[in-house]
Amino acid sequence: MEQKKLDLNSIIGFILIFGILIWIMYQNQPSEKEIAADKAKKELVQKQQAEAQKAKAATATIVQDSTAADSTKLSALKASLGNFAYSATLPSAKENFTTIENNLLKIIVANKGGFITEVVLKNQERFQKGSKDLVSLIKNKNSELNISLLTQDNRTLASKDLYFQPTLTKAGENQILTLRLNASANEFLEYKYVLKPNNYMLDFDIHSQGLSKVLNTSKPLDLEWTMKTIRNEKSISYENRYTDIRFEYEDGKDDYTGQGKDKEENPEKVSFVAFKQHFYSSILLTKTPFEKAKLYSNDLVANEQTDTLHTKQFRANMPLAFRNGEVNYEMNWYFGPTDYATLNAYDRGLDKIIPLGWGIFGWINKFIFIPLFGFLSSFIAYGIAIIIFTIIIKIAMSPITYKSFLSQAKMKVLRPEINEIGEKFSKDPMKKQQETMKLYTKAGVNPMAGCIPALIQIPFMYASFQFFPSAFELRQKSFLWADDLSSFDQIAKLPFNIPLYGAHVSLFPILAAIAIFFYMKMTSGDQQMAAPQQEGMPDMGKIMKIMIYVSPVMMLIFFNSYGAGLSLYNFISNLITIGIMLVIKNYIIDPDKIHAQIQENKTKEPKKQGRFQQKLQQMMEEAEAQKAAQKKKK
Structure with missing residues (x-):
């Protein structure tokens, strides 16, 4: 067979093809900026990979340390709270709030303490009409509700510092907010709020289950309600003159603490306590009368010419008695106008908090003037x-x-x-x-x-x-x-x-x-x-x-x-x-x-x-x- 040889045309073709390839490679080579950017990108990737490896190692260390710290913390918590430490391990053990509202009220309840932290009256404005600043009876931590819990080993715990587990449900148009302070899954102290439509009054029940094993039931629990009343009217002196604590006791009698500094009353068989302001009131009612109450009022208005935020400091202490080892009180909260027609409609004697006068003076007001x-x-x-x-x-x-x-x-x-x-x-x-x-x-x-x-x-x-x-x-x-x-x-x-x-x-x-x-x-x-x-x-x-x-x-x-x-x-x-x-x-x-x-x-x-x-x-x-x-x- 005859051997083929490279001719001149083939050599020229190869040279041209090689030249074209060299030209293409030259045109497509990266610039200095692109080379520097590519280099920086590679360095960044290498750095991220190194940090990821380092973080992975650190996370493993933190998990180990955290587990040990949580174990130590939980042990300390159990040592201080006893069985109520269980409540601190639940997801609800954090600063959180639940809102219930109707056409008249907006009420906000905190997980911590389980009490009401804000009450806004939707249809009531403060003294500057048209300002859109609504009347708030509770806000900015001016009110607290606390129960002192005496444990079996003689520790006293404050419910206001403990976390409750909230559950919000509905029954028809009623909103039901249940908050439980758990000692275990089946041992708890429960607050239950029920808000109905078109109503200034809500149900409020305090109920316990299985706490006879946790608490010392030989003494009643101490329920304490405090409030700094917020100024809502134009005249500080006029509003303060009609702001006081009113209460009903001993099957229908009523009285009040009076004005001034450090006023105190100690009634028995108390069926309601009203922190009465001039035109608005916050009232705690109970179907099972408190055996006694310690009521305290203090005037906060040092100078009536200054723009004062709060008028009175109120405090009420009432015992919650154990029955068969448990606490069970059916109560109500009223947050609304100090209006005779509104209060009288509840048929609970709440109209007594309005100072219409005693004897014939009150009769003239009730049966003629009103x-x-x-x-x-x-x-x-x-x-x-x-x-x-x-x-x-x-x-x-x-x-x-x-x-x-x-x-x-x-x-x-x-x-x-x-x-x-x-x-x-x-x-x-x-x-x-x-x-x-x-x-x-x-x-x-x-x-x-x-x-x-x-x-x-x-x-x-x-x-x-x-x-x-x-x-x-x-x-x-x-x-x-x-x-x-x-x-x-x-x-x-x-x-x-x-x-x-x-x-x-x-x-x-x-x-x-x-x-x-x-x-x-x-x-x-x-x-x-x-x-x-x-x-x-x-x-x-x-x-x-x-x-x-x-x-x-x-x-x-x-x-x-x-x-x-x-x-x-x-x-x-x-x-x-x-x-x-x-x-x-x-x-x-x-x-x-x-x-x-x-x-x-x-x-x-x-x-x-x-x-x-x-x-x-x-x-x-x-x-x-x-x-x-x-x-x-x-």
Whole structure:
């Protein structure tokens, strides 16, 4: 076979192909930047691989150390908490919160301690209406609930420092939050909250299971509830005046701790404890009364002129008794308005926390003022409702007012004859008294008739002083220049503070003071004319002259920081009284007719004296007899 040889064309072809390959390799070689980047990338990968190996080794060491540390920590925890250390090993043993809410309340409960850490009233705003700052009764750790747990080996544990396991479920529209402080899977202390729709009150049960093996059951558990009440109203002094602890005890009795520093009460058989603020309250109720309670209140407002966050410090300690080795209390929480209608609707005696007055004063408020004002305010503006309410009350009292003025008119007619008796028996005061009483009897005039109507009106006046400051419905309701009828109607801010008066000027108290001045100015003359000066008695004329100026000043001072609703009531009340008095004096009572009637009465057989007159006559006769006997001895 013939051997092939390379020809010239083949050699040239190989050279061209080789040249092309060299050119392609040259064009595609990396730049210096690309070479440096590739080098850095390789170094980074090598570094990451080295760190991964190092981390893997370190993790193994940490796991070993952690296991040993956890074992040591758990041993220490068991040593301090006993069987309750089990709760610290659960996933819930961390700072976490559960929220339950309805259309009225938003409530937040903490795992740690199992108690409520925040309560927001969704439809209630703080004192600056429109600010969208809602009323919060509990927030920023101002309240705690704690149970002191005495273990079998005499250790005392605080439930507020231990972690509860939460479980949130629903039953229809009700939200049920159960929190368990576990000693083991079957031994626990349980808090159960049940929130219903459209309700300010929620169920709250405390129940234990199997803790007779863990706790010392020979003594009751100590339940402690504390709170710093948060300021929610414009006037600090006004709100603080109506903030206190109220409670029900011994099957229906009620009382309160009072104002000031370090106030304490120790009632027994307590069925509810209310941390009452002016217009909002936090109340703990129990179906099984606490055997006793220790209630403590302290005033936190050192200076009413400063912007204070908290008003009172409250504390309540109640024992939780063991029954058959377990604790089982069915209770309730109320967080809501201090409103009579709302509280009364629960039929648990909660309306007692509203200071409506005792005895007849409370009856007037409950059965007259509250129903009447509630009816009027249901269809007209609150300011107008106060005016109409006042008119109705004053018209209803007008017959009593008429009796009082009629008595004054009769005494005024008899004034000349009384003066004659005074001059005739100026040296014999006892005889003067006897002759004056005979004149009253003969003329058919009762000197006490003018006092009795005034006494009848006093309960209504006092009831109004209790009703208006407690009327929740006036809160943040405006009228004329007053933006809130439940607080003072400031028209000017003073650059300084006047003791007792304040650092602002309220207009309604000024108007009420002016009305009182003119009323007393108009009536003082008649009263002085009607009331004869008695021997040894103070000069009523001078007293009345002083009161004409003192009463308006007192109104200005004490009512400047009171609610505008009460000042408006007093202003309208005095205006109406002045009007009624003018009508009675000018169009109803005729002095000439009264004089003629008295003269006619003198010709008739004297009417039988009343008990008071008989008693007074008897006392004077006995005094006269003693005086005569003393003269004979001399």
